[in-house]
Amino acid sequence: MMELNDRQRQIVEMIRGSGLLSINALSSHFGVATQTIRRDINALCEQGVARRVHGGVAPPSNPVNLTFSARRILNEEAKRSIGQCAAARIPDGSTVLLGIGTTVQYVAEALLDKSNLTIVTNNLEVARLLCSGTDHDVHLVGGQLRAEDRDVAGPATLRGFSGFLADFALIGAGGLDAVHGVLDFKHFDAEIGRVLLDHARHTILVADQSKWAKTAKCAVAGWGRFDSFVTDKLPEAGATGSPGVPDDVELIEACSGS
Numbered sequence: 001m002m003e004l005n006d007r008q009r010q011i012v013e014m015i016r017g018s019g020l021l022s023i024n025a026l027s028s029h030f031g032v033a034t035q036t037i038r039r040d041i042n043a044l045c046e047q048g049v050a051r052r053v054h055g056g057v058a059p060p061s062n063p064v065n066l067t068f069s070a071r072r073i074l075n076e077e078a079k080r081s082i083g084q085c086a087a088a089r090i091p092d093g094s095t096v097l098l099g100i101g102t103t104v105q106y107v108a109e110a111l112l113d114k115s116n117l118t119i120v121t122n123n124l125e126v127a128r129l130l131c132s133g134t135d136h137d138v139h140l141v142g143g144q145l146r147a148e149d150r151d152v153a154g155p156a157t158l159r160g161f162s163g164f165l166a167d168f169a170l171i172g173a174g175g176l177d178a179v180h181g182v183l184d185f186k187h188f189d190a191e192i193g194r195v196l197l198d199h200a201r202h203t204i205l206v207a208d209q210s211k212w213a214k215t216a217k218c219a220v221a222g223w224g225r226f227d228s229f230v231t232d233k234l235p236e237a238g239a240t241g242s243p244g245v246p247d248d249v250e251l252i253e254a255c256s257g258s
Helices: 006-018 023-030 034-047 066-074 076-087 100-109 124-129 155-162 187-198 209-213
Strands: 050-054 056-058 096-097 120-122 138-140 144-146 151-153 166-171 175-177 180-186 200-206 218-221 226-232 250-253
Touching: 006 023, 006 034, 023 034, 034 050, 034 056, 034 066, 066 124, 076 200, 076 226, 096 100, 100 120, 100 124, 100 138, 100 166, 100 200, 120 124, 124 138, 124 151, 138 218, 151 155, 151 187, 155 187, 166 187, 180 187, 187 200, 187 218
Parallel strands: 096 120, 096 166, 120 138, 166 200, 200 226, 226 250
Antiparallel strands: 050 056, 144 151, 175 180, 180 218
């Protein structure tokens, strides 16, 4: 995956908020030539995080089908803060289950600073990160390769996680629902989340605020299955999909000092 520059990352966030932006408006906003903006847009479309329209750029038409590499860019700074905040709560020497998703990758990135962890994962990007000379004991469970999702899944994956009893499980989300809790887009992704919940003493949900707007169809678990929820920000009270996080779930807003 090609690394995006700061302006390209800002364009991604701007089109997520505005829906559609013209090349001329972006050229004026950044103070660069329209040819430069066109090159930026070409790079973003190649990564799958933007879509060309006449005279401008828009979000991808089907964000649910974005590859792992494309999804990793979305809300990047929020995900990195969430990852750092969640990792700070894991003591050295712990056994940790890390599931699928891009936010979990940022948790793994922050866990590089920890010592003597036992980490079990089906997330290939997590495994790649943990090759970086740490003293962690890393177990990569088996399963069927899902290249676009950068992970493995299937019955062997469920059996692999079931062989451990961990101190912590860190679980991402495809979507969040005020009533039904944590959702995901694929049946096997939801099953993996439930197995992680069943095999850890303490469960931590990591998800940024955009997940409240996602209409994922597969139920993972209700709010009562999670001990902690690390997020960047909750939706405003009364907003569509506003949070129904119960009082007995420890709510941690990343970078808030809580």
